[in-house]
Amino acid sequence: MNDIGFKMIFDGWAPVIRTLVLGTLSYLALVFLLRISGKRTLSKMNAFDLVVTVAFGSTLASILTSSQVSLVQGVLALGLLVLLQLVNTFLAVRYPKYQALIKAQPTLIFFQGQFLTDAMQKQRxxxxxxxxxMRQHxxxxxxxxxxxVIETEGSLSVLTKNASSLDALDRVGVSTSGSLGRRKDAAESSSR
Known part of the structure; x- marks a missing residue:
């Protein structure tokens, strides 16, 4: 094996030690940052959260593999991502218009025996x-x-037969406007 081929497999102990030290320290820093940022940082993901999670992984990989990224730069980048996530959730909780901008609304896709095909197609x-x-529930x-209901992060919530379960649909988007309200009123009056 020539020198170039050998260097592709093993380039000396310095990069190995650097990866072990930086990997351990950056991992600990990431765990610490996520711990102090609270549960919402790693909650079920919407599209914005997915972007942040991918950015966490990319940043951690850069710290581990790039000799041009120092530990301080990497930890600062991770901290910046956590801070931006905190600002994002702060704004989303306090300003409904901002939340609507970054998060999808839950959508009704099945109601009282009928598959809502328009909504199902739109939500794929x-x-x-x-x-x-339904079987899982x-x-x-x-x-x-x-x-x-397809929730904001893509999971399916199943509401079983129960008059109070219809109250959970108050803030759910419906592609067939108006018909849900009439069906819900009829269902509530028949359950009384």
């Missing part, structure tokens, strides 16, 4: 996925379910 959810979510038949 198949009937089989909705049925699987213990419903053997669609008739046992009042509603299925």
């Amino acid at each position: 959810v198949s009937q089989e996925e909705v049925l699987a979510a 213990g419903a053997a038949e669609p008739s046992e379910v009042d509603a299925v």
Whole structure:
């Protein structure tokens, strides 16, 4: 094996030691930063959170593999990402218009025995996925379910037959405007 081929496999102990030391220290720094930033930093992800999570991974990889990035630069970059995430969640909690800008709204995709095909197509959810979510929540038949909602981070929530479950739909987007309100009113009056 020539010198160039050997250098691709092992380039000396200095890069190995650098990776071990910086990897350990940057990992500890990231855990510390995430711990002090609170639970919301790593909550179920919406699109913005996914971008931040990918940026965490990319930054950590740069610290580990690039000899041009110092530990201080890397930890500062990680801290900046955490700070931006905190600012983002602060704004989203206090300003509904900002939250609407960065987060998707939950969407009703099944209601009282009917698949809402327009909403399902818009959200790119198949009937089989909705049925699987129903089964996972213990419903053997669609008739046992009042509603299925695709949440902001993409999970499917299943509301089983129960008059109070309809109250959970107050802030859920519906692509068939108006018809949900009439169906909900009818369902509530029949359950009384």
